[in-house]
Amino acid sequence: MYMLFAVIGGICIAVQAGVNGMMGKQVGSIEASFVSFLIGTVALFLCMIFLGKGNPLHVLNLPKWQLTGGLLGAVYVFISVTMTPKLGVATTILAIIFGQMAASTLIDHYGLISGKHIPIDWRRAAGLVCLGAALILFYKK
Template identity: 55%
Template structure:
């Protein structure tokens, strides 16, 4: 296993949890859609600057990619919107555990069927047991 990549993704997970709290508070102050927009605007400007400085790809090749690959921005906006909307109501931990459960189950089905051009990795009994534990964790985190 490439531990550097795992560490980078782990740090990304930390960032997502902090982002949820920050954006949830922002949405309470200025509005849910407005907070989502501002978050994406700041992120877009940041990525534009990073692209200018560090970018090695060719943005003009966008016309050659399958059109379905362009929905990532829509999915990202929906994701941030859902966190801005829900975090003030259910808390960061409940929102993030919900995201994690959904991500792991959905990504396992993507792997199982080899969807989106991914390598096919079958769902086995161990993963099903993991799903059950995840659902139990979701219940425990969100139970009031």
């Protein structure tokens, strides 16, 4: 069931890139990124009001670096909006996934952020090489 939800999340990201990319061509990249985040913020606010179980005031006690997630998400949305019309949905998403996998592999290897240490082995390295090769194949004209 967890894997199904992850796949649905991936589908949403691909569709989002296409939708936001088209919006960006019509209203501007920064403006489309803002509108996308605004609509998402309103939707999450309503979910928090009606379905939330946590306490949003606890955010005041978090280390400041933990508040960078929204900024990083905004960078991702802006890059997606800007690159999708230039590269296409598939190449943009593949490039994003390659960046995610390379960074997350290093994060796991050094036990950064989550604290879980998962060393890079030949399988993970081979997976990154295959993903990089796929990116080259998708990008080549």
